[in-house]
Amino acid sequence: xxxxxxxxxxxxxxxxxxxxxxxxxxxxxxxxxxxxxxxxxxxxxxxxxxxxxxxxxxxxxxxxxxxxxxxxxxxxxxxxxxxxxxxxxxxxxxxxxxxxxxx
Numbered sequence: 001x002x003x004x005x006x007x008x009x010x011x012x013x014x015x016x017x018x019x020x021x022x023x024x025x026x027x028x029x030x031x032x033x034x035x036x037x038x039x040x041x042x043x044x045x046x047x048x049x050x051x052x053x054x055x056x057x058x059x060x061x062x063x064x065x066x067x068x069x070x071x072x073x074x075x076x077x078x079x080x081x082x083x084x085x086x087x088x089x090x091x092x093x094x095x096x097x098x099x100x101x102x103x
Contacts, residue, residue, distance in 0.1 A: 008014070013021055038046075085093040 013024065016024070081097040081099070083095040083097070085095075087093070
């Protein structure tokens, strides 16, 4: 006995009428199919891309005014300049430079 004969002999739908068999086939064939829809990731990416395009287009329509330049008063140099050094032992060295000194 070959496989086809065994399957036909033990087929549970052998005694079922034609209308019932067609209804069962339709149920089986349509249950596995899902309508093609985009995945959530694709939809989320499309919404994000659309939001970026909208934001960029809104910024182009309304250019920003340049920030005004605020000029501060010139920094006054102190009359004396110092170099301060702290050693690892805690000793502080302060060297004071005299602008009027020349050699």
